[in-house]
Amino acid sequence: MLCYIEGRFLMKVDVVILTKNSASTLRHTILGILNSVPVGNLIIVDGCSTDKTIDIANEFGAKVITCSSGIGVSRYKGALEVKTEWFCFVDSDIYVFPSWFKQLKRWMELERVVWIQGLTLEHSNIFASYALSKTLTYARKGCVALSNALIKKDIVLECKDWIRNNVHAGEDAILYEFVKSRGYRVLVDTTALCLHLPDCFFHDIYALYRAGRSDRLRRKHFPILYLGVPLLLLKDGFFRSILVNDLRLTAYFTVMLGLSYMLGFSEIKKDKTEKILEKIDKLGMSTEVNQLIAKEAEKWETKFKNLRRIIYV
Structure with a gap:
C-alpha cells in the first residue's frame, strides 16, 4: 500500500x-x-467508552474494537488487526508533530532495531518545573x-x-x-516530537495509582518489597530537582506520587479511588489545545535544540 504525501509516494x-x-x-x-503518518488502517481499541469517543472514531473511518481487559491485552488485540510489517502505537492523548513519522522511519532498516520512538514533550500549568524535568x-x-x-x-505478537x-x-x-531478551534493539529519536496533551501534574x-494496581496483579516479588517504591521515587525526585533547580520535586515524588502508588497497590476502596483520580486527571486537560501545541513546539525549537540526538535504550 502506498500513500501520496508531500509530493511523493510513501509506504x-x-x-x-x-x-x-x-x-x-x-x-x-x-x-x-x-x-x-501515511496511514493504512486506523484501528481503535476502545475500553467501553461512555462519551463521544466512538462517534469521533467513526468520523475518521476507523476500525473499532471493544476490549474491557487490561492495557496489555488491548495492545495485543490491536496488533492482531494490523496488516503491515511495521505499525504505529499512538496514545489517545498524544499529538504527533508533522515531521514525527518522517524522523522515525529513517531507522527502520537498522540491524536488529524493532522499536523506534520519539520524544514526548510534557507540560503543566500547575507545576511547570516538574513537566520540564520529565522532558x-x-x-x-x-x-x-x-x-x-x-x-x-x-515482536508485539x-x-x-x-x-x-x-x-x-x-x-x-x-x-x-x-x-532485549531476544537480542533486539530499541531506539529513541529525540528529533521526532510529540506532545502529551494532559497536564502531567x-x-x-x-x-502511579494504576502502576500500583498493576504491580499487585503481577506480584513478581514479595509484597513487602513494593513498600520501597516511594524511596525509589524519592531518589528520582531528588535528581530531577537538581536538574531543574526546584527542591519541591522531591516532596511531590515522595508524597503525592508515592502515596498514589501505594493506594493502587493496597487496593483500598479501589473502584471509588480510581474514579476520583480519573476525574482529577480530566481536570488537567487544556481547553485551548491548538494554542498549547504551538506554544510547546516553539519552546522546544528555541530552548532545547542542543539535546536533539539518537539514543539506544
Missing part, C-alpha cells in the same frame, strides 16, 4: 490507538497522525514507552506476558524486557 503503515472516554483529546490525536530526562536518557512508537508487528498477566500499566516495560498521580 503505508497501520496505526493503533487505545481509547477510553478519550473524546476530549482523540480528534487532535487523529488529526496529528493524518498530518504526519529533559526523556531527552537525555531516553524513555521506554509505547505512547508514540513505530514498531514491528511480529510474540510477547505473551502482557496477556497472561492482564496488566493495567507498565506494559511497555514488559515488552522492552522481552525485546494530575496525569502522573493517576498513572
Whole structure:
C-alpha cells in the first residue's frame, strides 16, 4: 500500500490507538497522525467508552474494537488487526508533530532495531518545573514507552506476558524486557516530537495509582518489597530537582506520587479511588489545545535544540 504525501509516494503503515472516554483529546490525536503518518488502517481499541469517543472514531473511518481487559491485552488485540510489517502505537492523548513519522522511519532498516520512538514533550500549568524535568530526562536518557512508537508487528505478537498477566500499566516495560531478551534493539529519536496533551501534574498521580494496581496483579516479588517504591521515587525526585533547580520535586515524588502508588497497590476502596483520580486527571486537560501545541513546539525549537540526538535504550 502506498500513500501520496508531500509530493511523493510513501509506504503505508497501520496505526493503533487505545481509547477510553478519550473524546476530549482523540480528534487532535487523529488529526496529528493524518498530518504526519501515511496511514493504512486506523484501528481503535476502545475500553467501553461512555462519551463521544466512538462517534469521533467513526468520523475518521476507523476500525473499532471493544476490549474491557487490561492495557496489555488491548495492545495485543490491536496488533492482531494490523496488516503491515511495521505499525504505529499512538496514545489517545498524544499529538504527533508533522515531521514525527518522517524522523522515525529513517531507522527502520537498522540491524536488529524493532522499536523506534520519539520524544514526548510534557507540560503543566500547575507545576511547570516538574513537566520540564520529565522532558529533559526523556531527552537525555531516553524513555521506554509505547505512547508514540513505530514498531514491528511480529515482536508485539510474540510477547505473551502482557496477556497472561492482564496488566493495567507498565506494559511497555514488559515488552522492552522481552525485546532485549531476544537480542533486539530499541531506539529513541529525540528529533521526532510529540506532545502529551494532559497536564502531567494530575496525569502522573493517576498513572502511579494504576502502576500500583498493576504491580499487585503481577506480584513478581514479595509484597513487602513494593513498600520501597516511594524511596525509589524519592531518589528520582531528588535528581530531577537538581536538574531543574526546584527542591519541591522531591516532596511531590515522595508524597503525592508515592502515596498514589501505594493506594493502587493496597487496593483500598479501589473502584471509588480510581474514579476520583480519573476525574482529577480530566481536570488537567487544556481547553485551548491548538494554542498549547504551538506554544510547546516553539519552546522546544528555541530552548532545547542542543539535546536533539539518537539514543539506544
